[in-house]
Amino acid sequence: MSVLTDYFAAASDSVAATAVEYVDGQPRLLDLTAEDVAAGKALYQLLPNEAARPRVEIAQSGTLVVQSKGVDPTRLARLEEILSSRSYDEVNADPRQASLIAPAEEDIDGCMVLSVTDTLRDALASLEPAAQSQAARQWANAEFSAAATDSLTMFLVALTELAQRAVVNNDRLYCYVCF
Template sequence: MGVLTDYFRAADDAAVLAALEDAEGGPLVGGARPVFDGVEAKGVDPDVVLGQLVAVVRGVEWEADLVGGAPVWPATPPPGREGPADEDDPWATGPWVMRLGGAVRDTLADLPQAELAAVAARWAATAEELPDADGDDLRPLVEELTGLARRAREAGEDLYCWICL
């Protein structure tokens, strides 16, 4: 079983919550037109794998809090609650949505087109979670993510990640 991850852009958390209440299957479904503009990125979790991409682009070492995301769904658990209440609890079952830090959007948006291949190759070399991928495999994803980040910044929107098991 793999982790499904979709990256998308939205005006704010309220827009995400309102749209996803009725959208089964995530932010990129919706018949002829997806709910949001986004990118399918199976297995590219925001904290580790996307964080490694961000580290490569910035030329820094990866750190666990580099992406700096904030949970949007499910909402923060009530005070005093340690974890999922039961197997139907969305904290246990997902899906989960997190808003990525604005610096992540800007880091990706600022990546020059001419550097995409080199960045994809360095990302492939550092991302142990993508063992079968090389720079040629990852270049289209890097291009899609940077394009999404540019469109988000131009529209004054944030980047989000939808995660489902």
């Protein structure tokens, strides 16, 4: 079973929660258009390896979404250690490190929204393009495998852009996880 993750920015935990909870019959925060869903399915059928690479989509709500496979927010602790002055243990002790935002714990049915720390958001927002591949290589060696470096570099490029937008808008980062 694979884990699908959609990283996004939102103004608050309550706004982020709408990624899994419907509000007044409106589309959820991260709902894609029917055309985008169809295009994604077609890509998976034609080019599954390409479809598995991280990519950026725009949800119907206008929310920028960084889609990835296998980069769940619990693995971001090591990345934060690499990018910041915080130790791995300190990152894991942060109450926003992969904290459950929605739904309520007893209502989890395959999908949830987890928080990303503000420290990681800020570190990503200030990450220079020249440093992205080195950070991805360090992260791959520590948390994945060296073979994941290219995919993680693409993920970091997209996540860095998302973090930069979040800082400008005073938003926080979140991850919608489906398993």
